Amino acid sequence: xxxxxxxxxxLGTYGxxxxxxxxxxxASLAGINASVIDITYRDAxxxxxxxxxxxxxxxxxxILSCNALSGGALHGAVEKGAxxxxxxxxxxxxxxxxxxxxxxxxxxxxxxxxxxxxxxxxVGDIKIHSELLGIDLTGFENHGGKTILGxxxxxxxxxxxxxxxxxxxxxxxxxxxxxxxxxxxxxxARNPEFADLLxxxxxxxxxxxxxxxxxxxxxxxxxxxx
Ligand code: GLN
Numbered sequence: 001x002x003x004x005x006x007x008x009x010x011l012g013t014y015g016x017x018x019x020x021x022x023x024x025x026x027a028s029l030a031g032i033n034a035s036v037i038d039i040t041y042r043d044a045x046x047x048x049x050x051x052x053x054x055x056x057x058x059x060x061x062x063i064l065s066c067n068a069l070s071g072g073a074l075h076g077a078v079e080k081g082a083x084x085x086x087x088x089x090x091x092x093x094x095x096x097x098x099x100x101x102x103x104x105x106x107x108x109x110x111x112x113x114x115x116x117x118x119x120x121x122x123v124g125d126i127k128i129h130s131e132l133l134g135i136d137l138t139g140f141e142n143h144g145g146k147t148i149l150g151x152x153x154x155x156x157x158x159x160x161x162x163x164x165x166x167x168x169x170x171x172x173x174x175x176x177x178x179x180x181x182x183x184x185x186x187x188x189a190r191n192p193e194f195a196d197l198l199x200x201x202x203x204x205x206x207x208x209x210x211x212x213x214x215x216x217x218x219x220x221x222x223x224x225x226x
Contacts, residue, residue, distance in 0.1 A: 002046070003024060006045065007065045013057050026211065030208075066106075078110060084177065086180045088142075091181060091182065094108050095115055098114070112175075113147055118145060119146075124140065124141065130157040138190050139185040156173060158171075
């Protein structure tokens with residue numbers, strides 16, 4: 001299984017690189033041969049990845065990363081059914097447009113949504129309920145953008161604590177195998193069930209890893225974020 005970590009030198013501000021490490025570790029526990037490939041913004045994005053990861057970033061890095069992706073490589077992978085996990089800035093650039101440095105920027109258009117400046121910066125712990133997983137997920141958020149989902153775009157979860165897409169109503173977006181969310185943490189370290197869902201989608205068969213330590217950590221975070 002090929003896990004492609006996109007532009008960690010730009011999209012690495014919030015430690016989301018850990019999502020790749022969690023996926024590779026859990027894949028190995030499940031007996032799946034997986035490797036993480038780091039792609040810098042000077043490199044071409046491979047078309048044959050199984051999972052693509054984008055993390056959070058400050059505005060300047062977010063623009064650089066989005067521009068480097070505008071050639072359409074990610075579109076090709078998505079058309080082939082690849083799994084995409086995009087966090088915060090990475091999530092915003094998948095939409096039709098986003099704001100950075102006070103200016104509207106053109107996004108990649110992979111998700112029908114726009115991101116506009118919010119009234120304040122959204123910073124703090126966040127807990128959402130995922131219908132897809134049937135559980136609560138926790139993380140932390142730190143963003144100025146407020147995301148408005150377009151018609152037909154499903155949210156990733158319902159916000160129980162925090163702001164999510166901006167109004168405290170819903171967080172993130174799902175479209176096919178694309179998952180976008182505001183949860184840092186890294187989200188897959190704090191919510192191992194979600195890692196297994198992504199691995200299952202990429203593997204084409206259910207993956208359920210036993211890692212009691214990760215489960216205990218996830219349970220602890222779900223208890224304290226309220
Ligand atoms: N620069 C974006 C914002 O502030 C994303 C921040 C992030 O990725 N944490 O909205």
